[in-house]
Amino acid sequence: MVILVYHRFSDRVADSMTVRTQTFEAQLRLLKEHRYQVVPLRAVLAWLEEPSAVLPAKVAVLTADDGHRSVYDVLFPIARRDRLPVTLFIYPSAISNANYALSWEQVSVLAQSGLFDIQSHTYWHPNFRHERKRRSQSDYARFVRQQLEMSRERIEAHTRQPVDLLAWPFGIYDEQLMALATQERYIAALSLDARPVRRGVSPLALPRFLIVEATGTKGFAPLISDAAVRKLP
Numbered sequence: 021m022v023i024l025v026y027h028r029f030s031d032r033v034a035d036s037m038t039v040r041t042q043t044f045e046a047q048l049r050l051l052k053e054h055r056y057q058v059v060p061l062r063a064v065l066a067w068l069e070e071p072s073a074v075l076p077a078k079v080a081v082l083t084a085d086d087g088h089r090s091v092y093d094v095l096f097p098i099a100r101r102d103r104l105p106v107t108l109f110i111y112p113s114a115i116s117n118a119n120y121a122l123s124w125e126q127v128s129v130l131a132q133s134g135l136f137d138i139q140s141h142t143y144w145h146p147n148f149r150h151e152r153k154r155r156s157q158s159d160y161a162r163f164v165r166q167q168l169e170m171s172r173e174r175i176e177a178h179t180r181q182p183v184d185l186l187a188w189p190f191g192i193y194d195e196q197l198m199a200l201a202t203q204e205r206y207i208a209a210l211s212l213d214a215r216p217v218r219r220g221v222s223p224l225a226l227p228r229f230l231i232v233e234a235t236g237t238k239g240f241a242p243l244i245s246d247a248a249v250r251k252l253p
């Protein structure tokens with residue numbers, strides 16, 4: 021099974037993290053052709069937690085990081101049309117603030133659609149590696165916990181739904197960060213380690229494939245090929 025992460029969508033490519041709408045549609049068609057089921061992230065978490073649980077081998081999870089406006093304008097109509105569950109990771113400092121970001125009103129609409137699970141990407145998307153270098157040990161731990169706590173509280177206040185999933189900013193994580201996330205009551209956290217999900221993986225370091233425009237269909241097909249599925253245990 022694979023977890024995919026997108027950031028932005030547009031008819032034209034504005035930057036490397038933007039996937040053209042037609043590229044995304046072509047990738048969805050590939051998933052269908054390969055008989056993949058798109059399931060909520062929480063279905064995979066339940067499977068990881070319960071050794072006897074069964075999920076089809078051809079399962080894909082859609083996630084989107086950062087809360088760009090195009091999640092509302094482009095991804096939301098497609099998700100509604102195809103009934104696709106999406107987990108959206110946002111950092112509240114940008115919402116209703118940065119000009120590229122969603123508004124809290126849009127976040128609420130997404131949450132109420134029943135298709136989007138709105139979760140945490142920390143409060144302001146810091147680079148924890150840099151922060152650890154420039155802070156004392158105790159200050160650093162306090163800073164990380166604040167980032168995780170403020171994000172959860174702010175999102176829960178707007179969506180009125182529990183926040184217990186985290187996407188590591190820049191995919192940066194380590195043992196200490198995982199322990200701090202557990203202390204802040206996160207049950208799962210996602211990285212950018214480009215691997216399929218296998219049994220035995222730590223739920224606090226779930227790998228995801230970062231999808232960019234250059235991935236196209238040529239780079240996408242190998243991720244979901246029969247060969248990729250056969251390699252799974």
Ligand SMILES: [Zn+2]
Nearest residue numbers: 085086189190
């Ligand atoms: Zn991010």
